[in-house]
Amino acid sequence: MNRIRGAHKAADKSIAVLPFINISNDEDNEYFSDGITEEIINALTKIEALKVIARTSSFSFKGKNIDIREIARQLGVAAVLEGSVRKYKNRVRITAQLINASDGTHFWSHNFDREIDDIFALQDEISLLIADKIRENYGHFNIQDQLVSTETKNIKAYELYLKGHFFQLKWDPDSIKKATEYYKQSIVHDAEFARAYYGLVQAYGLMAAWGYMPSEEGFAKAIEYFMIAQDLNKSLPEYGQSFVGRTFWMEWDFKATYKQLKETLHLHPKYTDGLEAMAELFIAHGKWSKAEEYIKRAMEVDPMSANHYYTQAHICYYQKFFKKALQLVEQALFINPDFVLAYELKTLCLIWLNQKDAFDMMVAGMEDADLKRIFFDVINNGKNSLNSTLVDEWKDAAIKSHMVPYELFIMANSNHKTEALQLLRQYVDQKRGQIINYRFDPSLEALQVFGEFHQLHQSNLTIEGADVSNANLQAPLNSHHKDLDIQMQRLEDFIHTKKPYLDPQLSLTGLADAIQIHPNKLSFLINERTQMNFNEFINQYRLRYFKSIAKDNKYAHLTIIGLAYESGFNSKSVFNAYFKKATGITPGNWLKEIK
Known part of the structure; x- marks a missing residue:
């Protein structure tokens, strides 16, 4: 690829x-x-x-x-x-x-x-x-x-915030720690700069979730800065992102998450982090088509996002479309070869597809390679009995910070399902983010025979029929046809008398100022009445003027491009392209025909 x-x-x-x-x-x-x-x-x-x-x-x-x-x-x-x-x-x-x-x-x-x-x-x-x-x-x-x-009048605070954001987006632990220092310096210079506080919320949340610092300490700091940030500014998209980071991943409060995401996407309908979070919320409830709609909306404006491909891969994985999931996760890894979670999902796909050679190459050198090999044998080679000492060691595996709970998966698919259910209960009680979708995880499907499995956690949200349409919030102009006719006549009269098109720097805003109309209204008027964009509308007048002076001996000393510039065109390439599009022939051939 x-x-x-x-x-x-x-x-x-x-x-x-x-x-x-x-x-x-x-x-x-x-x-x-x-x-x-x-x-x-x-x-x-x-x-x-x-x-x-x-x-x-x-x-x-x-x-x-x-x-x-x-x-x-x-x-x-x-x-x-x-x-x-x-x-x-x-x-x-x-x-x-x-x-x-x-x-x-x-x-x-x-x-x-x-x-x-x-x-x-x-x-x-x-x-x-x-x-x-x-x-x-x-x-x-x-x-x-x-x-x-x-958002701040202190330029030093703003520059320090930009430095923090720059390092945070490197996504490695040292850089994220460096980001927190810049964010802290930023709020020293402006204690009311909300975006710097939200930066700290996200940085500490990442370090806690990824095991780069003790989770309790990291999440406590994240909540502390969030409480300050929300008092300063709730209109920023970072507010919704930080709020959801707590309610969704830490608290599993799906109702509060859904409500906040709806509010965030109403204010910021193209906010890709919000769209992806909504897709993840639907995944947690097994609503695959709704999840796909949201992640596809995100990919419309962010088609090269490894995270979005990863989310799409998860939608397929939980439905057991393992081949499609593998293709999508490979796309994610092509975009971001350092995407650790994508490697984990790829490993799971290879296990379920029984692709032994690719699996062996994948896990070679990984710290938990032995666990992954055991799981491969459990799924594909009928390994059902496990060493009792090993099972005893795994009973408290939930206190560890593995990204993928392979101990749980191994026991769930072997003769140790009772122990697996007990371990899953620990994960759910702790509301661990890596098993938030446990109801639909193929690696835990064997536990669904237990009635307790379905009672481990009850969602507080009913999302049947939830609206995922991307409503166009831009209200149409309510001008009546008669008003449009009057405005169009004013525009045409001005153009014919003042010839503004002869100005090569003419802009829509400049023309709107000249005829005392809002640029939005002038743009709508031209588009509605002529089905042209502004440049096409103005260039048609320039073309007519070009043709008129090209036939006038007074301008015989000018070259074709000289005539074009005299007519208001400011680019040879634009003139030639527009002339050919409008007439079907080149300016040179047209000039030969009329002479």
């Missing part, structure tokens, strides 16, 4: 923001360029009708020399943004280019040079400009007046 299977069809109104390149003299400033990229992604994600590829997928191409058109094909987008960041002392320079994915041409670029104190305003300005350019080229959608809010 040398790439992710298949590609995604590009939606017209869609963009991938690739990691901005750090061109500062200090290589350590990479945290800042990564942070700026993620902030722009998060800002654009707030636009309901715009498909924005999530950070995980965009960053999977970081440092790779791949053609933009191929990246766009794999991600299923019509446009790609790339850029660079130079940070020096208290100034930052950002260069951004917006690229048409179909042909690789740049249709917008800009340089921004500001004081670093203006970073939030700059992020908002860049995001709004990008959204405007996509709308001008691909069709109408509403854009909020502001996409980036100022």
Whole structure:
């Protein structure tokens, strides 16, 4: 396998923001360029009708020399943004280019040079400009007046937060510990910076869940910082993620989890962590089709996420579709070769598929290889009797922090089912996250003959018929046809008298200001009345003007491209492409015909 299977069809109104390149003299400033990229992604994600590829997928191409058109094909987008960041002392320079994915041409670029104190305003300005350019080229959608809010006025606190987030996303224990130190320094500079507290919640939660520190200590710290963070800001998606981390994985309070996820996804409908968590909630209840709907929604905007492939693999695994689960988990490992949980799921698939050679290669060198080999023999070679001393040692296996409880699985599928049920009860009493789906685990199916198995834990949530539709929250404009006719006439009168299309820098926002109408309304008006996007609408006037002056001897001294620039076109490639699309022939051939 040398790439992710298949590609995604590009939606017209869609963009991938690739990691901005750090061109500062200090290589350590990479945290800042990564942070700026993620902030722009998060800002654009707030636009309901715009498909924005999530950070995980965009960053999977970081440092790779791949053609933009191929990246766009794999991600299923019509446009790609790339850029660079130079940070020096208290100034930052950002260069951004917006690229048409179909042909690789740049249709917008800009340089921004500001004081670093203006970073939030700059992020908002860049995001709004990008959204405007996509709308001008691909069709109408509403854009909020502001996409980036100022969450701290202390730039030092913000930079320290970005450093913490940068290290947290490395996912290894040393980096996560380093992240907590940066988050703590951040709140020293601003004790009311909610995102830094949520960073601490997630970092300590990860270290506790993965055994990088004592679980009780880690979860206690996570809850302590969560209580502070929620008092500061509950509107951030991190609030819902942190809340669910506690109610779902630590407390198995499915009702509270479902309620919070519904609220989070109502506010942030494209929040992939929330969508994935909802899929996991449905998995815990055996609602496979609903789980698939949510994880597929997440993959629409995050198609290169190893976690999403892993979740899909789990949906198949619990239904005993082991071959399909194996294919999906291999996709996850192709994206992230360090994904430990995916290796564990792959091992289980190989056991149930009785693929001995692949299994032996897989477990060679693993610390718990002996346990896995015993389980393989139990499932595939009829090994039913176990050493009594070994069984006695396993009775307290629940106090250990294994990712996969192989001792439990071995006993459940051998002649020691009673001991297995007792051990499972310990896991359930502790509400251990790794067995949260025990009701549907093929490795525990043999215990379902016991009535007690079904009484170990009762879900407090009934989710039959739960709505998983992705409602479009963008309300249509309520203009009457008569009002639209009046507005369209105003627009056309202005264009004919003022000829704004001759300005090569004309934008939808600039035209909206000139005729005193909101840009959202002007975009809707053009799209509704002409079925064109803004650029197509304006270029038709430029083309007419080009044809008129091309026949005028007064302009005989100008070349074709000179005539195009005189008509308001600002790019030779855009002019040639539009002319050919509109007339069916090249500008040169058209000129020969009329002469």
